[in-house]
Amino acid sequence: MTTKTLRLRVARITPVAEGIRSFELVSRDGRALPDFEAGAHLDVQVPTLNGMRQYSLCNDPGETHRYVIAVQRDANGRGGSRAMHDHVHVGDTLTVSEPVNDFPLLYARSYVLIAGGIGITPLLSMARLLERTGAEWVLHYCARDAGRTAFRELLTSPSFAGRVHLHHDGGDPAKGLDVRALLSTRGPGTRLYCCGPSGLMKAVREAALLNRWPWEKVHFEAFTAEGTAATHSTPEEDFEVTLRSTGQVLRVPAGKSVLNVLRTHGVKVESDCEAGSCGTCLTRVCEGTPEHRDTFFQTEPAGEARMLVCVSRARSKRLVLDL
Ligand code: FES
Structure with a gap:
């Protein structure tokens, strides 16, 4: 961990979909937390594991009283998500980094957000910010079925009406979101943000290439099934x-x-x-x-x-x- 560390109390743990829980972290003395930007993540010292995992913040970046992350339990993963689900309880203290942002939301006239599975987390934070600031945006969220759609209640609430489109493929990607069709048109000045499993990112990348999206307007963050940023899973060394x-x-x-x-x-x-x-x-x-x-x-x-x-x-x- 290269940034300053924080010791935060787990204030709430909430099931947000089948196998996915959100963890609300607050300061132990009631003080405001360091600011974060949409797209940012925390490096979390996972108990019993002697290792760090990265989890994106999914709450509104305007909030300073809490950080919210969500973790999908992966029985076949490297153990981080299992430890978070099985060994972290309300009232525990977790050591985390200050927020780090490798996936910043840059200015655009409009935004297309595409999420798959637990990759919804950084995009949910972006969606909250974009909605609050009156930006033009749309979110397409791909999940296997309604039960595995994280934050479904929120995403289908009136506050996001007309903005959020859920796509359930039942396990067959051919029945899911047609990214080629979706990306075949784009408004001037539109940015595309995508976070999800490799299959979805591959499809989005190919569709964006095919439809000649300018690459500086296309942004990806890779996630493993555990919800950890795959590209930064180990500490950096010189x-x-x-x-x-x-x-x-x-x-x-x-x-x-x-x-x-x-x-x-x-x-x-x-x-x-x-x-x-x-x-x-x-x-x-x-x-x-x-x-x-x-x-x-x-x-x-x-x-x-x-x-x-x-x-x-x-x-x-x-x-x-x-x-
Ligand atoms: S992959 Fe390095 S500049 Fe795009």
Whole structure:
């Protein structure tokens, strides 16, 4: 965890769908919590696990008295969601980071939000903010059935009428949301935000490409079934990057991307989305082992010999890049 930590009390635990619970966290002394933006997450120290998991905040970012996260219990996951469901109780204290935002809501004339499963959490926070500020927005939420639709009562309430469209596929994606049709039109200045399982993100990415959405207006956040941000599941460590052409060695500190470090040292690499989804910054790796943190490679087998330098990091202490 690189940001400041907070010790928060679990004030409420609420079932919000089959296998999904929300956890409301408040300060122990009644003080206001640090601000957060829509799309932000907390790194949560999961009890009994000796590890961190990332959970997006799903309440309105205008609230300062609480943070609300939601966790889907995954019996086959790495244990984080099971521990949250089985070992966290009202009144417990959890150690969390201050909110971190890797999925910011940027200004647009209108917004299309597409969520799948537990990926609804950051988009719900965005939807609340957009509705409160009078923005033009629409949310398409894909889930297997009504029972697994998190926050269904809220999403079908009059306050979201006409904005929220629920899509239940009964387990057959062919019966779900037709993303190609949905993305075949777009208003000028529309931004697209998508968070959900890899199959949905792949379909959305392909439909956006097909319909020539500008990549700087398309934003993804990857989630595992547990509701943790898949791209940031391990703490970041420093590593070195060597440029093959000159032998120059650059240090990539935690919290900085390879792309960022290359730029700082005047090395030009083309980029576009800078979120690991478009493939523009693909760079050949001559030595070392990259750690892929992108969503682009979910449609293409991730070779160890290439990496997207805007988000991916290193498993080895050193990488030699073909630059
Ligand atoms: S700039 Fe889009 S994947 Fe790196």
